[in-house]
Amino acid sequence: MQNQEGIRLQKVLAAAGVGSRRSCEELIEQGRVAVNGIKVNEQGRRVNPAIDLITVDGDPIAAAAGFIVIALNKPSGVVTTMKREDERATVADYVANRSDRLFHVGRLDADTEGLILLTNDGNLAHGLTHPSSEVNKIYLARIKGAVTKTEISALTTGIELSDGFAKADTVSIVGATPGETAIEISLHEGRNRVIRRMCEHIGHEVIQLVRVQFGPIKLGDMKLGKTRVLNHTEVGSLYRAAQLVKDEAAL
Incomplete structure (x- = not known):
């Protein structure tokens, strides 16, 4: 007997911006919609969007549960915290008009610019920063002096820092x-000031450091200090990067 509680699946999909009610019904008929990892191809299925994981073509319908992800191009001098601790600006200042309780996904030190993500989904924030997810981050660094091939090799082979071994992926x-x-340096760990310390270890001071990519999300041409809400496809790619949803082929 079908559960009569909850909201009709096609209504939830339409409310999340997937398409019109009719086009959402067609997606269900085509077997492109899954609830908690199980494909649904019959009409009338009822769901609880606050509990059920709903995907279309493997992408979570995060908006159905009210989840959002915001990208911020953080300026230098801005502290990565949602609470003001002193007179310095914080990332929270750039989303002060939102009523959601937002979490920053990892950190950028105050001197580092570039892409940082904010979300009201604590599970997503945790998954993206957990070491087991190995989410890659890419940075552009301007450093003093001429860098040799030997020094580049040292960064990718690994360096022993005061708090342990550190190495860049590329x-x-x-x-x-x-x-x-x-x-350009990519790595998947997120220790405090790790790139600056690695460069200092090989004898080069970092003049400027900008994060240009976090997992599948790129900074692109977003202006400094600006924010944007990620779209459905981008959010879905983050859930997969955080290993919170399987690829469609594995369902």
């Missing part, structure tokens, strides 16, 4: 001017 030189070098 490092490449993307530009150089007299007195400084621009490098």
Whole structure:
């Protein structure tokens, strides 16, 4: 006997912005919708969007449960905290108009610019920052001096820091001017000031550090200090990166 409690699935999909009620019914008929990992292809299924994990083509319908993810291009000097601790600006200042309780996904130190994500889904924030997820982050760094191939190799082979071993996944030189070098560096760990400390270890001071990508989300051409709400597809890619939903092929 079908559960008569909850909300009709096609209504939840339409409310989440997936499409019109009719187009959502067609998605269900095509077997492209799953509830808690099980495909649904009959009409009339009722769900609780606050509890049930609803996906279309493997992408979670986060909006159905009121979940959002916001990207911020954090300026230098802004502290990654949702509570003001002193006179410095915080990431919370850039979303002060929202009533949601937001979590920052990981941290950027005050001197580092670039992409940081904010979400009201605590499970997503935890999943994206848990070491087991190995979510990759990409940074552009301007550092003092000319960097040698040996020094690049040291960054990818690994360096022993005061709080343990650290290594970059990839490092490449993307530009150089007299007195400084621009490098792109990717890694999946998130220790405090780890890139700055790794560069200092090989004898180079970081002049500027910008995070340009977090997992599948890129900073793109977002202006400094601006925010944007991620779309359905982008949010779905983050849930997969956090290992909170399986790929459609595995369902």
